[in-house]
Amino acid sequence: MPQEYDSRASLHLDVNQGLDRVTELVQTRLIESGWRDQVKLHCRKTILESANSKHVPTVDELITQITPKARGMVPDAVKRELLHELELILMNVDRTGYAKNI
Amino acid sequence: MSAKGCLHVQNLKRHPQNLDTFKWLHTVFVVAGSPKSHEIKVSNAWCRTCKNRGPFLHACLGCVYFGCHKHIREHTKSQKHNFSLELSYGQLHCTACGDYVYDADIDAITMENKMNAAEFRKRLFECTSWDATEEERDLLSHKTKKICITPECTIGLRGLINLGATCFMNCILQALMHTPLLRDYFLTERHNCNNVQGACFVCEISKLYQEFYNGDTFPLALPCLLHLTWKHATHLAGYRQQDAHEFFIATLNILHNHCLDTMHKNNELLDRENGKCPCIIDKIYTGSLQSDVVCQKCNVVSTKIDPLWDFSLDLGPVTLGGKQPTSLYAVLEQFTRAELLSYMCSSCGTSQESTKQLTMKTLPIVINFHLKRFQHSEEIKKKISTVISFPEMLDMTPFMSSSSTENPYPQDNRYSLFAVINHVGTSIMSGHYTAYVRHHRDIWYKCNDEIITRAKFEEVLASEGYLLFYHKHVLDYE
Numbered sequence: 001m002p003q004e005y006d007s008r009a010s011l012h013l014d015v016n017q018g019l020d021r022v023t024e025l026v027q028t029r030l031i032e033s034g035w036r037d038q039v040k041l042h043c044r045k046t047i048l049e050s051a052n053s054k055h056v057p058t059v060d061e062l063i064t065q066i067t068p069k070a071r072g073m074v075p076d077a078v079k080r081e082l083l084h085e086l087e088l089i090l091m092n093v094d095r096t097g098y099a100k101n102i
Numbered sequence: 103m104s105a106k107g108c109l110h111v112q113n114l115k116r117h118p119q120n121l122d123t124f125k126w127l128h129t130v131f132v133v134a135g136s137p138k139s140h141e142i143k144v145s146n147a148w149c150r151t152c153k154n155r156g157p158f159l160h161a162c163l164g165c166v167y168f169g170c171h172k173h174i175r176e177h178t179k180s181q182k183h184n185f186s187l188e189l190s191y192g193q194l195h196c197t198a199c200g201d202y203v204y205d206a207d208i209d210a211i212t213m214e215n216k217m218n219a220a221e222f223r224k225r226l227f228e229c230t231s232w233d234a235t236e237e238e239r240d241l242l243s244h245k246t247k248k249i250c251i252t253p254e255c256t257i258g259l260r261g262l263i264n265l266g267a268t269c270f271m272n273c274i275l276q277a278l279m280h281t282p283l284l285r286d287y288f289l290t291e292r293h294n295c296n297n298v299q300g301a302c303f304v305c306e307i308s309k310l311y312q313e314f315y316n317g318d319t320f321p322l323a324l325p326c327l328l329h330l331t332w333k334h335a336t337h338l339a340g341y342r343q344q345d346a347h348e349f350f351i352a353t354l355n356i357l358h359n360h361c362l363d364t365m366h367k368n369n370e371l372l373d374r375e376n377g378k379c380p381c382i383i384d385k386i387y388t389g390s391l392q393s394d395v396v397c398q399k400c401n402v403v404s405t406k407i408d409p410l411w412d413f414s415l416d417l418g419p420v421t422l423g424g425k426q427p428t429s430l431y432a433v434l435e436q437f438t439r440a441e442l443l444s445y446m447c448s449s450c451g452t453s454q455e456s457t458k459q460l461t462m463k464t465l466p467i468v469i470n471f472h473l474k475r476f477q478h479s480e481e482i483k484k485k486i487s488t489v490i491s492f493p494e495m496l497d498m499t500p501f502m503s504s505s506s507t508e509n510p511y512p513q514d515n516r517y518s519l520f521a522v523i524n525h526v527g528t529s530i531m532s533g534h535y536t537a538y539v540r541h542h543r544d545i546w547y548k549c550n551d552e553i554i555t556r557a558k559f560e561e562v563l564a565s566e567g568y569l570l571f572y573h574k575h576v577l578d579y580e
Contacts, residue, residue, distance in 0.1 A: 025576070028576075058200050058201035058202075059201055059202050060171075060175070060200075060201070063158075063171075
């Protein structure tokens with residue numbers, strides 16, 4: 001087990017698949033709000049722009065270029081909902097047997 | 103379509119044990135379907151350099167190393183291990199090429215793993231390439247008409263002609279046509295019928311969906327559907343005005359029966375659902391009500407669970423001196439309140455004062471609230487026109503049976519309004535039905551037989567309300 005990892009919260013999130021659920025939720029929200037399409041459009045633009053320099057950007061390069069912009073485009077409502085969901089789950093840390101599988 | 107990866111992948115594929123390693127890693131760490139592999143994933147998937155769980159965790163194919171985005175690149179470079187597997191989507195990274203690579207054989211392995219997963223993971227299917235079949239390619243090249251969906255777009259709205267006091271049918275059909283899940287089911291043509299043409303109600307509804315979404319705007323007349331209703335629900339036959347709620351329940355009944363008719367041919371479906379009805383109607387509309395009767399003398403609780411399709415809610419005060427409810431919340435509170443009754447207790451064998459309480463055991467995806475505005479019991483059929491306010495977003499959590507201990511996660515029981523049916527007039531035998539439906543998010547239309555007009559949302563909330571349709575806000579997986 002990694003050192004930082006015994007923080008109860010993140011263990012709880014992982015063992016009970018809470019993180020999976022939240023990730024899925026956020027993903028759905030981002031698709032619904034059109035965020036994903038916007039990011040796709042940005043990637044497409046970046047690739048097209050770089051066509052002049054005859055170098056096709058790799059995924060890693062795209063990630064470094066797009067990530068700051070993409071983060072900024074996440075709608076506030078989605079952030080709020082994520083915060084709320086995490087709060088709800090973490091309030092249950094004490095109630096559930098988070099360590100029983102390990 | 104054949105995707106051929108780089109030379110390095112071709113070399114990798116020469117040794118079958120490499121592919122086995124890849125397959126195993128993919129099954130356990132990417133798909134992670136079984137509890138066992140989930141356990142392995144939780145205890146192993148963290149970056150061996152910075153001890154974090156991400157971002158973009160990769161597994162090295164050359165040795166036992168996991169690393170986050172930054173560290174896996176450093177690792178593969180310094181150790182000269184050429185391949186790493188991205189763990190959240192399952193893409194293969196080739197260090198020599200400096201990018202992720204695609205290969206048909208690798209794709210086949212990952213696809214097989216995804217399909218065999220114990221649990222469906224949407225995320226894994228989102229970046230799968232779509233290989234169109236011959237038939238689909240043919241369709242794509244021949245059907246080139248494009249329809250663009252904008253908020254102003256009226257596709258999906260059709261007026262329905264009144265065939266003589268059939269407004270009760272029209273408004274229910276409008277509500278059905280705008281039920282998101284039902285629409286998805288029918289527009290994706292999930293119903294395979296082998297019945298005689300024109301005899302199956304489900305096929306008629308399916309046809310109606312096609313009519314609604316083909317872009318035409320002239321109003322429709324539905325004599326066939328009416329005829330089928332008369333045939334299968336004889337109590338609704340005739341040219342008189344009928345109760346919209348009764349028609350709704352009858353429609354669900356017919357749809358349910360016809361769905362089952364076509365399903366019995368492949369019995370395995372029924373078995374797999376172990377006793378639960380697999381038809382689309384039951385999947386969407388069936389919830390269950392738990393009734394607990396507590397004997398005041400011996401405190402024995404007898405619990406009964408009944409499935410149901412709709413909630414019929416009394417509007418009048420139940421006890422003398424009780425307050426008349428004015429909001430949907432209050433009506434629901436009254437519905438789930440414990441009430442006294444005398445009851446023969448099976449445990450102590452005496453007739454005792456008992457309390458009976460109704461709670462919601464499971465909620466359907468679409469909840470239909472029927473506000474009992476018509477009194478049937480008395481000889482004078484009177485309509486109760488009390489104003490009952492109803493919210494756009496309804497949280498059903500307070501009315502659920504208290505079995506939350508089973509599930510450690512707070513469930514999301516929020517529902518959003520998508521259709522309201524109103525009755526104008528003074529009694530059940532006369533008057534007129536209209537429907538408000540949500541067309542796009544926050545865009546509402548009023549459907550008055552063949553006339554469809556844009557409606558303000560305040561107008562919807564201020565309307566009287568006879569049947570209220572709520573759709574689950576966040577859908578869970580089964």
